[in-house]
Amino acid sequence: MELAEENLDEHHLDEKEVVDVVVRFAGDSGDGMQLTGTNFTDATALYGNDLSTFPDFPAEIRAPIGATFGVSAFQIYFGAEDVTTAGDALDVLVAMNPAALTTNVGNLVEGGLLIVDSGAFTAKNLSKAKYQVNPLEDGSLEKFRVLEIDITKQVLAAVAEFNLGHKTGVRSKNMWTLGLVLWLFDRDRAGTIESLKTKFASKPEIASANIAALNAGHAYGETAELPAGIHVYKVPKAKVAPGTYRNMTGTNALAWGLVAGSELANIDLLFASYPITPASNLLHELVRHREFNINTFQAEDEIAAVCAAIGASFAGSLGVTSSAGPGIALKAESIALACATELPLVVVNTQRGGPSTGLPTKTEQSDLNMALYGRHGDTPMPVIASSSPVDCFDVAIEAVRLATKYMTPVMLLSDGYLANAAEPWKIPDMSEFEPFPVEHYSKTEDFKPSIRNSETLARVWAKPGTAGLEHRIGGIERSFDTGDISYDPANHQKMTDLRQAKIASIANDIPLQEVCLGNDSGKLAVVGWGSTFGAIHQAVKRARAEGLDASHVHVRYLSPLPRNLGELLKNFDAVMVPEMNTGQFVNLIRSEYLIDAQALNKVAGQPFKIGEILAAIHANFADTGGNS
């Protein structure tokens, strides 16, 4: 099914001053587009715009040069108002070769700016991109403002003095291009220059060549005779709350959230995982922070990773494991062991396109059912999801809190988009977070491993090494009274009910569901979870600006659900649930609350566009004769 989409018609480069802009850098996977994008992001953040980024790269590490499947892109949406998505359509496309052009030009708005490296439009590259004729020559790009530059030639001239040779010299193409785009939006080059000096500290001549290329690109903008309508665009600064800011990707926010969680819980954390796209970066980030009470373990497989984490939890640390869908499937049996033995565990699922290997570098939300139901036996566990890159920080802390307080595994859902996307983050003050220190059990009198907290129903955490607390636990059903093996029918009923009740009771320990934009009753509630937050938010905002009675409800706690969610949703005439799957959360809403919620599904490996959700909102109001 192809989704209806509306053009938002908000971006234009006709004026000298524009409210917001979407820029996409696209090139070969070896062209350094991700580095270009992150440097432009830093400069943009420093300039004072709000922003959101979307790195979009192929699974192939080094695809054949010029191939369409090897195109790597970095998209950034920045502007003067709140930005929560990476943008629907492109105002500026930088295409470093024909493959990058053909795979991205369809998304460039009419009148948009197209910057191409004409030096890369060779017969060979054109053929690889399946162009019969050179698009720079056949008039097919007439509806765009085309800035055609032989960047390869420009770069080689700019770096000639360093005698690097053709191959190495050409590699500074991305910095030349970055220089030009920095000029185009009046951004400062100092940050990039500093980062190049750091990155190439051991190769000063490479650093110098890249800086020379950057400056040359910038100078080109200043001095060259550019076609009419191409000039420096001013994007006013966003009105953001005062404070100290940094750019943050979802992966780093999640890693740092786990570190913060372990500090707040005052507990050691063992992060055990097995490499898998797009989850591996979490391990890469955490291994760099072992100066905290963090240790990491790269296991031999997914099962060993979760098992090592469970072993660490048994020993009194907090075990955390991480993967993407296929790996989480492998961990399922072990997660159930942690549920059965009531040991804390955090399981991070950075969801990607499925099933099977699916689309490893693309995003999806199709593991919700697995998170909620994907275990043998009656095995409930809390499931929470982050809504934006920086939200990963708070959600990770919450996962640590729930796991240690309730002695349970917790599933944290992120996805490929959140993991790689970045946004500015007002750095939090750690003193504003309430600590939740873990207390391991120490009373030897009448000790049994089955003792539990009467309020939370959490089992005691009696760690090895504590004299007098020697005990055995295991996967065989445990007696409610003693923790010993029990095959008693009534006991199994009691323990199953207990496991259910313990997780259900967490609903009393999480915030009531609020409406994040709009009213708490009305015509339409657009209900989302996870990374669809940004697109839904913008769509509802635009609908409301048109006078439509739409509200945005974003659900962080997917199991147990907030205890007022059903009542809240019943206050709306209609409920719509956009999801990057075939309708997993909408089914939960329907079955849980008997609400005729409508699904809006997209499974394309790409995030929702604002216009897709806005079109669905408009369709909903058209169907119901709403007050538009």
Added chain:
Amino acid sequence: MNQALPKLTVKDYASDQEVRWCPGCGDYAILKTIQKLMPTFEQPKESQVFISGIGCSSRFPYYMNTFGFHTIHGRAPAIATGVKLANPELDVWVITGDGDGFSIGGNHMLHVLRRNVDLQILLFNNEIYGLTKGQYSPTSQTGTRSPSSPTGSIDLPLSPCEVALGSGGTFIARTIDTEAKHLSAVVTRGHDHQGASFIEILQNCPIYNDGIFDQVKDKKIAADFKVELVHGEPVVFGKEREQGIRLNHDTLKLELVDATSDDVLIHDESNKILATMLATMKGPDFPVAVGVIYREDKSSYVDDSQQQLISVRAAKGSMQELLHSGHIWDVE
């Protein structure tokens, strides 16, 4: 640990759980021997942890009055690795069987051995799946008739010690369930070893594979069918210790010789090539080797991990500093 520990006895190591193995199971003998052996280590009982997978042998932790974790099929080495990483002070034991350790859990066994995680791994090898009622296992002899192989199994069996050697194990030994003295001596040496100690225990299953190890267990004939390896001692066996084993330097194969022959092998635990040859010896042509087959000194994974932690934690992390590290900017 010099402060006066209460003197522990075998009774201290028996848990209050009713032992549920079949009458006559070799596991009883192993349990008794280990319970007797534990006090000799003079460690606090609360520092000792038994981790097991699934299978008859994996019920073992329930009967030891220490910390214990009966986990899932094949995963005990991975869970034990996590336990040891979280608290290197603990004395961690893995109890597993031939199916648990070398079929469903084969991958973890390989990696725990190559990493040399400081654990004692006791593999109860009865060459059969007991708890699932008698199917052939990865160590069953070809031709084993079982519910899943009524016309005889066609799988080729693996040799646990050989695989353990190939995995990079640093302590490889074999012993016998009912040979309490030998079992105690081998396990004690394994316990002393820094790193992963792999100990295969030939264990009789009286229900599904009864008598499979009779040749090496029956006091009347065992001397002719097994050879006890002792580091630095000649490799000789037989009722009168009349037979020996030598390496034929032309064929690079082991062969039987008269024990008085001057080229009888002297067992060298540090010789991996010979250890592999000795580990794979079996009847009818050769005796089965028991004792410490191979041993080498290598740093353990957990020690190396701790060393890295000490070095990276020279300056303790500060969350506030981390949050403000790298590129930040102020908005007024």
